[in-house]
Amino acid sequence: MGRLDDKVAVITGGSGEIGLAAARQFVDEGAKVMLVDIDEDALKSAAEDIGENAAYHVADVSDPEETEAYIKATVDQFGGLDILLANAGIEGETGTIAETPIENFDKVISVNVRGVWLSIRYAMPEMQKRGGGSIVISSSVAGVTGTAGLSPYVTSKHAVIGTMRCAALEGAPHNIRCNTINPGPVESRMMDSLETQFAGGDAEAASQVKEGFEQQVPLGRYAYPEEVADLMLFLASDESKYITGTTNLIEGGFTIS
Numbered sequence: 001m002g003r004l005d006d007k008v009a010v011i012t013g014g015s016g017e018i019g020l021a022a023a024r025q026f027v028d029e030g031a032k033v034m035l036v037d038i039d040e041d042a043l044k045s046a047a048e049d050i051g052e053n054a055a056y057h058v059a060d061v062s063d064p065e066e067t068e069a070y071i072k073a074t075v076d077q078f079g080g081l082d083i084l085l086a087n088a089g090i091e092g093e094t095g096t097i098a099e100t101p102i103e104n105f106d107k108v109i110s111v112n113v114r115g116v117w118l119s120i121r122y123a124m125p126e127m128q129k130r131g132g133g134s135i136v137i138s139s140s141v142a143g144v145t146g147t148a149g150l151s152p153y154v155t156s157k158h159a160v161i162g163t164m165r166c167a168a169l170e171g172a173p174h175n176i177r178c179n180t181i182n183p184g185p186v187e188s189r190m191m192d193s194l195e196t197q198f199a200g201g202d203a204e205a206a207s208q209v210k211e212g213f214e215q216q217v218p219l220g221r222y223a224y225p226e227e228v229a230d231l232m233l234f235l236a237s238d239e240s241k242y243i244t245g246t247t248n249l250i251e252g253g254f255t256i257s
Contacts, residue, residue, distance in 0.1 A: 011087055019087045020035075020049075021228070023050055032078045033050070033055070040058045081123055084123040086135065108156050132177075139247065141184040141254050143160065161180055184250070186224070235248065
């Protein structure tokens with residue numbers, strides 16, 4: 001038996017490295033998965049790679065109508081909803097608070113916070129119909145620490161922890177759990193982007209930025225997407241059925257260094 005047999009999951013940010021790693025594991029453990037992202041070509045490729053138990057829906061997660069539509073599409077195709085992996089997120093542009101364009105702040109908050117809140121708003125009623133469920137929100141080590149030059153992202157990742165705590169309290173009477181995962185640096189497009197931005201676009205300097213981040217991790221390296229997906233799978237499964245309202249660090253010791 002699989003750990004997610006007969007479960008239906010929505011994964012936003014489904015074509016990114018972490019979302020795709022989670023989708024593979026979820027399907028391997030018996031779930032049916034709806035991948036949600038904004039890039040149709042990447043989504044189609046991801047769904048085809050996973051196989052018949054994966055479908056996809058193109059959506060801007062910050063849009064209420066499009067969010068309602070991908071939840072409805074999931075229920076229509078697979079018969080219900082048990083798991084929400086609210087994983088979509090963007091890093092935005094680096095810069096001090098004084099230098100950051102307001103539109104950059106608004107865009108990051110719209111995707112990373114509004115997108116999470118909307119997904120929960122439309123998912124929870126469907127989970128109630130199934131007698132419960134699990135919501136897993138991708139926060140970050142940036143949700144429990146600060147980073148100079150990255151204030152919109154850091155703000156957004158702190159904010160979704162508050163959203164999680166409210167959802168955990170509201171969901172508990174309906175057997176709906178809600179938790180965040182808080183990764184440190186992960187081998188991914190997002191970290192490549194941040195390294196390049198902090199290096200001013202210089203490839204050699206970006207490599208040095210990465211080395212600097214790695215030196216802050218006691219385990220000495222970035223996480224792999226599959227390792228983050230392992231934690232997502234645990235929190236989505238009944239193995240964590242008495243865990244709700246928690247932040248779950250997966251950062252190689254970053255916060256104690």
